Amino acid sequence: MDKRVTVIDHPLIQHKLSIMRDVNTGSKDFRELLEEISMLMCYEVTRNFQLEEVEIETPICKTKAKMLTGKKVAIVPILRAGLGMVDGMLKLIPAAKVGHIGLYRDPNTLKPVEYYCKLPSDIEEREIIVTDPMLATGGSAADAIKLLKDKGAKNIKLMCLIAAPEGIKAVLEAHPDIEIYVANIDEYLNDHGYIVPGLGDAGDRIFGTK
Numbered sequence: 227m228d229k230r231v232t233v234i235d236h237p238l239i240q241h242k243l244s245i246m247r248d249v250n251t252g253s254k255d256f257r258e259l260l261e262e263i264s265m266l267m268c269y270e271v272t273r274n275f276q277l278e279e280v281e282i283e284t285p286i287c288k289t290k291a292k293m294l295t296g297k298k299v300a301i302v303p304i305l306r307a308g309l310g311m312v313d314g315m316l317k318l319i320p321a322a323k324v325g326h327i328g329l330y331r332d333p334n335t336l337k338p339v340e341y342y343c344k345l346p347s348d349i350e351e352r353e354i355i356v357t358d359p360m361l362a363t364g365g366s367a368a369d370a371i372k373l374l375k376d377k378g379a380k381n382i383k384l385m386c387l388i389a390a391p392e393g394i395k396a397v398l399e400a401h402p403d404i405e406i407y408v409a410n411i412d413e414y415l416n417d418h419g420y421i422v423p424g425l426g427d428a429g430d431r432i433f434g435t436k
């Protein structure tokens with residue numbers, strides 16, 4: 227496996243993901259499970275965050291204690307489905323700023339179409355975690371990362387729930403400098419660009435559309 231790809235295959239994540247895949251799981255449960263998995267994945271995605279020692283006083287004595295350095299983080303969901311991963315991450319990194327990139331995949335060409343972009347003004351200084359549950363052809367993620375780089379972003383991680391091997395390859399070819407975190411790498415893409423076995427259309431399942 228490529229060193230830039232981490233599969234976070236913790237049993238809790240795999241269990242929750244299996245419930246999400248089930249066609250009988252409704253939007254409420256789907257959203258809650260996605261939020262829970264995002265929190266669990268965030269724990270691993272932030273594993274290399276730096277700590278520093280600061281002086282504090284406990285009720286017993288003064289001591290040095292480890293705290294996160296003032297690292298600036300931006301969470302950037304790819305709309306719509308990426309929104310479902312934001313709240314879980316904000317629970318663990320409450321000081322993070324949130325940028326939004328609106329892309330939809332044209333169902334005929336499978337190419338991403340951009341319709342919105344609003345990022346924190348100091349995006350170039352921030353460690354960025356792009357979120358999207360589905361990495362299929364990789365077109366949407368690669369475009370979102372390019373957009374971020376065009377605005378000066380340097381330090382970018384991509385966090386997805388399920389990836390197709392084709393999507394991982396495409397993103398790493400377009401952006402060799404990024405790290406990808408996924409809960410599972412599925413088998414392949416079908417003729418309509420859907421991940422097999424996958425979980426269907428993540429945006430539709432989160433928001434109850436279709």
Ligand SMILES: O=P(O)(O)OC[C@H]1O[C@H](OP(=O)(O)OP(=O)(O)O)[C@H](O)[C@@H]1O
Pocket residue numbers: 304305306307308329330331332336338358359360361362363364365366367393419427428429430
């Ligand atoms: O890797 P790709 O082939 O580009 O496909 C993945 C993209 O497709 C889905 O979004 P969709 O276009 O369905 O938009 P939505 O989130 O608004 O439903 C998904 O959330 C990704 O953004």
Ligand SMILES: O=c1cc[nH]c(=O)[nH]1
Pocket residue numbers: 307360362419420421422424425426427428429
């Ligand atoms: O399987 C897929 C592929 C693209 N987008 C989704 O939501 N699901």
Ligand SMILES: [Mg+2]
Pocket residue numbers: 307427428429430
């Ligand atoms: Mg969709």
